[in-house]
Every structure is written in structure tokens, then in C-alpha cells.
Amino acid sequence: MLPHHPRSLARDWTTPWENLQRCCWNRHISSCMRWPGHYSRAPYPYFSSRHFSLNWRPACLFESRTQFQYLYWRPDHLSQTSLIHLSSYSMNSEGDEPSSKRRKHQGTIERQWEYIYSHNKENTKILGDKNGDPNCEDSENQFDFSVMSYNILSQDLLEDNSHLYRHCRQPLLHWSFRFPNILREIKHFDADVLCLQEVQEDHYGTEIRPSLESLGYHCEYKMRTGRKPDGCAICFKQSKFSLLSVNPVEFYRPDIPLLDRDNVGLVLLLQPRIPSAASPAICIANTHLLYNPRRGDIKLTQLAMLLAEISSVAHQKDGSFCPIVMCGDFNSVPGSPLYSFIKEGKLNYEGLAIGKVSGQEQSSRGQRILSIPIWPPNLGISQNCVYEVQQVPKVEKTDDNLTQPQLEKTEVIVAAGKLSSYLQHHFSLSSVYSHYFPDTGIPEVTTCHSRSAVTVDYIFYSAQKEDVAGEPGAEVALVGGLKLLARLSLLTERDLWTVNGLPNENNSSDHLPLLAKFRLDL
Numbered sequence: 001m002l003p004h005h006p007r008s009l010a011r012d013w014t015t016p017w018e019n020l021q022r023c024c025w026n027r028h029i030s031s032c033m034r035w036p037g038h039y040s041r042a043p044y045p046y047f048s049s050r051h052f053s054l055n056w057r058p059a060c061l062f063e064s065r066t067q068f069q070y071l072y073w074r075p076d077h078l079s080q081t082s083l084i085h086l087s088s089y090s091m092n093s094e095g096d097e098p099s100s101k102r103r104k105h106q107g108t109i110e111r112q113w114e115y116i117y118s119h120n121k122e123n124t125k126i127l128g129d130k131n132g133d134p135n136c137e138d139s140e141n142q143f144d145f146s147v148m149s150y151n152i153l154s155q156d157l158l159e160d161n162s163h164l165y166r167h168c169r170q171p172l173l174h175w176s177f178r179f180p181n182i183l184r185e186i187k188h189f190d191a192d193v194l195c196l197q198e199v200q201e202d203h204y205g206t207e208i209r210p211s212l213e214s215l216g217y218h219c220e221y222k223m224r225t226g227r228k229p230d231g232c233a234i235c236f237k238q239s240k241f242s243l244l245s246v247n248p249v250e251f252y253r254p255d256i257p258l259l260d261r262d263n264v265g266l267v268l269l270l271q272p273r274i275p276s277a278a279s280p281a282i283c284i285a286n287t288h289l290l291y292n293p294r295r296g297d298i299k300l301t302q303l304a305m306l307l308a309e310i311s312s313v314a315h316q317k318d319g320s321f322c323p324i325v326m327c328g329d330f331n332s333v334p335g336s337p338l339y340s341f342i343k344e345g346k347l348n349y350e351g352l353a354i355g356k357v358s359g360q361e362q363s364s365r366g367q368r369i370l371s372i373p374i375w376p377p378n379l380g381i382s383q384n385c386v387y388e389v390q391q392v393p394k395v396e397k398t399d400d401n402l403t404q405p406q407l408e409k410t411e412v413i414v415a416a417g418k419l420s421s422y423l424q425h426h427f428s429l430s431s432v433y434s435h436y437f438p439d440t441g442i443p444e445v446t447t448c449h450s451r452s453a454v455t456v457d458y459i460f461y462s463a464q465k466e467d468v469a470g471e472p473g474a475e476v477a478l479v480g481g482l483k484l485l486a487r488l489s490l491l492t493e494r495d496l497w498t499v500n501g502l503p504n505e506n507n508s509s510d511h512l513p514l515l516a517k518f519r520l521d522l
Contacts, residue, residue, distance in 0.1 A: 117484065143522060147459060168504070247269075287302075287330070326459075327459050327514075338358050339458075483521070
């Protein structure tokens with residue numbers, strides 16, 4: 001133990017610097033806690049109280065004082081009466097105020113509901129009662145439902161990319177440990193619709209589907225078309241919805257060299273079970289786009305194929321679209337061209353490098369410029385991200401005297417006029433999450449492993465918006481769209497590294513589940 005008893009400072013501890021120096025100098029710290037960011041070691045002395053016990057023997061700080069100079073931190077900057085801060089396991093990140101959105105205890109981080117529609121800041125509670133919102137009730141005039149998007153981390157992909165999980169204890173990475181944790185999360189959150197990615201086929205058939213069906217879910221699954229035995233699943237509570245149609249989307253096309261990847265999507269059309277009132281169907285889409293940061297051309301084409309299928313499924317007789325919820329791992333970061341295209345409904349990609357499309361590529365690689373058009377005409381999808389209908393040319397009687405060369409010339413002119421660098425889609429899509437904490441500007445993250453911590457997972461939903469009193473974030477959906485009632489709060493990278501990143505003892509994927517509650521006005 002330290003020569004003198006440490007002094008308590010709230011839940012943390014302090015001890016005189018000379019005591020620590022006397023005990024720790026010139027010895028190696030093998031259990032130094034990883035500091036969030038780009039360093040594998042803390043840039044200054046940082047001890048976690050979990051390392052202190054009755055039998056604790058002080059480990060060493062650094063091997064020499066020169067390492068402090070290299071890190072721009074010198075021990076002689078501390079006076080002999082200085083106190084070193086021994087942080088508790090659940091301390092806040094350096095310089096952060098205590099967070100009202102999340103609380104940490106005993107190695108876990110609890111996430112809270114953030115209520116959006118009511119704008120009631122006091123109406124916030126830790127998730128201990130499943131969906132926990134007493135105001136989320138179905139009636140003759142409204143239909144409330146919740147959606148979870150969750151990349152559950154395929155076991156095969158985990159083992160193929162074990163270098164991403166070196167920070168984890170090996171027993172935590174076994175499927176026999178991970179699946180009960182994942183199932184516990186699903187039971188706890190009790191969402192009406194589940195959009196799952198990286199669902200391994202053998203686990204789906206033997207464990208995942210039977211377990212979810214026992215909870216009252218109906219499950220639909222689409223496996224990837226290549227050698228990787230995982231895919232996407234959409235599961236919904238049969239007590240809330242009935243199934244109208246199932247529409248799988250394969251992004252691999254053997255006749256198109258650009259589309260040589262095996263990613264897939266899945267689009268369901270669901271009918272809310274409301275016996276006392278007629279309601280529009282709801283379109284639920286789920287996908288996992290290509291990861292490769294340098295192939296933005298493939299990602300945009302895969303997205304266009306998914307949007308075209310959604311447009312076909314969600315199209316109504318009056319020309320409008322039924323409400324849409326689009327979930328998945330889009331392997332693109334907030335603010336990237338691909339993300340902006342989803343939210344804004346348009347993208348001018350002229351001069352855009354393929355490595356910049358998803359915002360993931362930071363190196364000079366992937367600087368080839370996107371071609372115009374990105375995908376070939378035989379894909380059958382227009383620049384408006386809808387399926388093209390083969391038009392049979394109508395020949396008027398007055399055109400009977402046109403010669404064959406004149407017809408060919410007309411076709412060439414029409415084809416040349418279609419070469420536009422503008423992509424569009426006709427949905428009004430919003431993101432459930434804002435991607436940054438408003439009080440600090442720190443990014444939210446949805447995935448965190450040894451190499452990175454970023455947002456790549458999203459829940460997008462269709463909503464026509466109007467600004468209320470000109471206040472940022474004060475948005476409500478007009479009639480015909482979905483109202484976002486609440487969302488499950490996300491975390492920062494530093495939050496996650498206080499529990500050793502992902503996966504950990506309580507969270508068994510390298511992604512966090514996203515969860516939102518919606519209201520459909522009837």
C-alpha cells in the first residue's frame with residue numbers, strides 16, 4: 001500500500017506525489033489502463049482504482065524520466081506537496097462535466113432514453129423498465145412502435161479479424177458467452193422491430209431465430225451471396241404487425257464488374273395491427289453496405305439499389321410513399337457525401353474521389369474520381385434511384401418517314417442528355433441521432449474496437465419537417481410522416497474505454513444497439 005493513506009475526493013482518491021514517486025519510480029506498469037484516443041498508453045500518470053486492493057503492489061510509472069519529456073509531461077512540474085489524482089473506475093473523461101445522459105458503475109455504462117417529441121428535459125430515465133414511456137400507447141388516432149438496429153458481430157468475422165479485439169479477454173469473445181448477452185439486450189429493450197446485421201447463418205438457424213420466435217417475433221433473413229456466411233435479418237412482433245411482403249436485395253451482379261461484392265439488403269412491408277382504424281403500411285429496410293473505405297463507387301451503387309427497392313415497395317396508389325424506416329451498418333461516417341445524400345436527397349458527385357464518399361479513408365489512397373455515371377445502364381436503376389421501366393418507343397404517323405440513321409441519331413442525343421452527375425431520391429429521410437453531444441460537441445460512436453471508434457450505424461426514418469419557433473432540433477413530423485418520440489442515448493469513445501471498449505463483459509458486439517420510438521398519426 002502507499003506509505004500514507006490516500007485521501008478521498010468524492011469517489012476518487014489523492015495521495016502526495018512524493019509517496020507515489022517513492023513507491024513507483026523506475027518500475028514498469030503492465031496494467032496501465034488504455035487512455036481513449038490514439039495512444040495505447042496514457043500520456044500522463046493515470047491509475048484506475050480497480051488496480052488498488054488490499055494486496056496491491058505499486059507498479060511502475062515509466063522506465064525513465066526521458067519518456068516524460070517525450071510526452072511533454074515532466075515529473076519536476078509537480079512540487080513535493082503536489083497531489084496525484086487516482087481516478088475511480090467510473091471517473092468522467094478529462095475535463096468533462098458529469099454527464100446527465102449516462103451513468104457508470106461497476107464496469108457498466110447505462111444508457112438513457114432521450115425524449116424528443118415532448119422536448120421535456122426532465123422526462124429522462126435510465127432504462128430499467130424496457131421501453132419505459134407511459135405516453136407511448138396505441139389508440140384510434142395513433143400507432144406507436146419501436147425499432148432497434150444492431151450489428152451483432154458475426155463470430156466468423158470476429159475470428160477472421162481477431163486483431164481488432166486484442167484488448168478483450170478471450171473468454172468474452174466466445175459465442176457461448178456472447179449470444180446470451182446479446183439475447184439479454186434484445187429482451188431488455190423489447191423493441192417491436194429488430195434490424196440485425198452480421199447474423200451468421202448457422203447461429204440464426206439453431207439459436208437466434210428459435211430464441212426470437214419464442215419471444216413472439218416473426219423473422220425474415222437474407223444471407224450474403226458470397227463465402228461469408230452471415231446476412232441481415234428483420235424480426236417483428238406478430239402482436240404489432242402482420243407481414244405484407246418480403247423483398248430481399250442482392251448487391252452482387254455477375255454481369256456488372258462494379259458489383260462484385262456480396263453485400264445484401266432486406267425490405268419488408270408491414271401492416272400495423274389496429275383493428276379499430278385503417279392505417280398505412282410501414283416499410284422497414286435493413287442493410288450492411290460494403291466496408292472498403294476506398295470503394296465509394298460500390299457503396300453508392302449498393303445504396304441506390306436499396307433505395308430503388310424501397311421506392312418500389314413503399315410506393316402507394318396515389319403516388320406517395322408509405323412511412324419508411326431504413327436501418328443498418330452503412331460503413332459511412334456522419335457528414336460524408338453518402339450520409340448527406342441519404343439525408344438531403346441529392347448529391348452532385350462530379351469530381352468526387354471514390355475514397356471520400358464514406359468519409360472513412362484518411363490516406364491518399366482511393367483518389368480515383370467517380371465516373372459519370374457511376375453504374376452502367378444495364379443495372380436498370382436511374383439517377384433518381386428508382387427502377388427504370390423499359391419504354392417502348394411510340395412512333396407517330398407523322399414520323400413514318402424517319403430514316404434509320406435519323407432514329408439512331410435521336411437515340412444518341414437522348415442518351416447523352418442523361419449523363420448527369422446528380423443523384424437524387426424522393427424520400428424525406430432524417431437520422432434518429434444527431435451524432436454529436438450538444439453540450440460538448442464530442443462525437444457519438446456506434447462501434448468501438450482496437451482500431452477505431454466511429455459512427456457507422458444509423459436509423460433513418462421518413463418525416464416531413466417544419467421548424468418550431470426557429471429552435472435547432474425543435475422539429476416535428478407533419479401528418480403522413482413519422483414522429484420521433486425518443487431514442488436510446490449513444491456514448492463517446494472515452495465512455496466506452498472506461499469499460500474496455502467493445503466487446504466487453506456486458507456488451508458482446510463491437511457495435512452498440514440503436515433504438516428509437518416512433519409514432520404514426522392515423
